[in-house]
Amino acid sequence: MSEEITPDQEVYDRLLAEGKSERIARAKAKAAAVRASKIAEGATLGPKSSEEAQKALESARAAAGGGGVATKTAAPAESAGAQGGGRLPPEERAARVAASLGNGGKQPASMGVPTSSTHTHRLLALVPPAGIQQVQSKQMDKVYTWPHLLLVEFVALLAAGSLLLIASFFLDAPLGSLANPQEVPAINKAPWYFMGLQELLAYLHPMVAGVSLPGVFVVLLMAAPYVDKNPSAKPENRKLANMAFTFFLAFWGLLVVIGSFLRGAGYAWAWPWVQGLGFTL
Amino acid sequence: MPKLPTFDDVKGNVQDNVIWKSIFRPGSIYRKGYRDTSRDRALASMNNVLYHLHPVKVKRHGLKLTYTYCLGGLSFFMFILLTITGIFLMFFYTPAAGAGTEIAYLNMREISASITFGQLVRNLHRWGAHAMVFTVFLHMARVFYHGAYKPPREFNWVVGVILLLLTLFLSFTGYLLPWDQLALWAVTVGTNMAGFTPVFGDQVQFVLLGGVEIGPETLLRWYVLHVLFIPFITVIFLAVHFWRIRKDGGISGPL
Structure with a gap:
């Protein structure tokens, strides 16, 4: 896991004072802290301002020996037309990579693209505004499904499974005598979830x-x-809906309870403590 | 004496094996090199057929047990459990009844008396069925009280109501299969009600019973409905239900 970064308090306070939002101030303060710690570790960082970037690019070009292409970083489209297919010459590309990495013209081995290569990749593309899908969703507080949610689900599954297993160990499912269409039982009830209907x-x-x-x-x-x-969706805003649904549930619940526990032989009213419980699951 | 390999050596060798790596896709927690990083956490749910029912990330409030009470998940768990125990019971059950051939009821007696774990599995199946009806009910109530059926989730609520009816019908068709007095007369009450359907009452009852009254044909018909037809329909609706949860932007809320 990544270690906790303490945001730069000074930068944070300054940005807040400048009227920046709390979120932006926090992000920038964090970035400042990371930058400071990197510099302390002796890392060379990329250019920070556009002038700096321009200067780094010039020196990188000079180092690469490809000073002939006089393009600005900000206007790649000009050279795109001249080069055909929007590709940069490999020297120019290598120079830009080196400049943005801020390591004075030498390419790290991991970048992998030799300066002499004629193969270049288009890393950027121009996308017309019409081609961008506008997604209007709020940033939400989210967590990874694995391990957080899956762990909760696994525990719920184990709990429910063991509860059922214990119940099944101690309580046997009922099995009456063989079905006989000629012999109507005294107590004749549907399964409990249909008792509401039977009571009606x-x-x-x-x-x-x-x-x-x-x-x-x-x-x-x-x-x-x-x-x-x-x-x-707030309960306080939907009292009518909640009340209607609660009445609906209570109505069926009541019918099921009456039908299941308070009806005996011949479906007549029967108190369970007098005639016994005429109910089988 | 040669040095014995440690547990970690064995584990490393097993996990570094071509076969092992072909089974567990990148990001699996069982694969060598799983690190608890954002990337591997994402891959763990993306690269697993079961876990990818879920999105890679979920809303934090949904983790709180008191938001969903896991009711939808538990309903699905009950469905899986009932499928497994039901398949076990199918090995020992023949849906045949009628004078002189009361095989179904005899099979029930055998399952209880002489088949290893028969009674336990039957109990699990029975109590699990009641539990599933109950969790589906509670799930519906939870969804209602959270207003979770509101746009864009309207249609998934409708699918859910269909699943509730399918659950009831699954449970009710299973109720007849023991072919005892309890089953016969409970089903008689239910199907008599269906006979009062306006206009088509007699036809509906005839189709349900496979005759004019409950008999061996009804048992066979309800058996096929119970073990094949309704589960098949239910699985289709379950697939739509789960898929729509993700397409509609995950679970609802926070309130």
Whole structure:
């Protein structure tokens, strides 16, 4: 991991006083601190101002012996036309690389492009403004998925898995007697997630309770994002939506609880402490 | 006596091997030379078929357990767990019923009584199924209360509602398979309701039951729906669901 860099407090205060934003001041102060530490380590740094850059370029050109090309760094397009295909001659290119690296004309071995080479790469291209995709997204505080998120997910997975394993070790899934279409059991209930519907059946016509009403609810649920035009996601701004949804959940929850625990033989009302729990998962 | 290789020597040699390097792509934490740098952290999720469900970076607030409670992930985990335990159970189960050929119910008895780990796996499958219905419900509630279905995530909410219905249908078709009294009559209640569908009631019930009442045909039909058809549809919708999370800009929030 990279070591912590202490921003240059002096530069930071000065930039803040000049009215720069906190973010820019912090970045520049950090850069100043890095530069200072590099210089302290004896590193040669690249040119800092345009005059300096120009001077370094001239000297690098002289060193490379390719002084014939009189182009400015700021106007590469002029030479591009003259050279054809927008390419720089290798000497000029090497000179520019050396100048920007600020090491007085000698090329580091790692740069790898010999001065005599006739092969050059186009590192830059002109992009028309129309070709740039405008992305308007805010900078967000993000972290790497590995290891941060994957670790959390792994722990959640282990926890849920072991919970289920422990439950499965101690609680056996029910298995009744063989299915017999002739023998209607006294307590006859759907799985718990359909108990809300079954409970509704006790009050309404089956066509309403069993099909139409759930159908309407499903359509409403799917339509929610298109109906709810409120752009805010803050709870304090969407009291109506939250209240409606809470009522919806509470309504079904209540029906499921009544149907599951408070109905006994013949689907009549039954207190579980009187007639026992007529409920199987 | 020759010097024994240390653990690190062996590890280094194994990881430097052509086969090992062909299996673990660059950036894998199992590959030699993994360093805890930004580049390798990015590669770790990019170069792995499972992890690249996730983007390389995620919003920091999403790491907080109390934001998502991992409910979507746990629903998916339950789905995987149910697939694995379900395949195990399929080895020992035949969807055949009817007078004189009550094989399905006999198989259930055998799974509980004489098959190694049979009861445990069946328990895992049953409780896992209930847990999945529950986590999917909670996931939906969490998403609603965070307003996470708002643009651009409207369609993914719709996909989610479809997945909820598929989960219910998966669970409900599985409910019949033990072919005991509990299963038969719970399913009777459910399919009678479907019979009250306006206009097409009888047809809907006939298609669901494979006949006019629950019988061996229903068992076979629901078995195929349960182990093949609905999981297949569910996987397609899951793929769309996960893909849309990323296309819609990752998880919602912060609030």
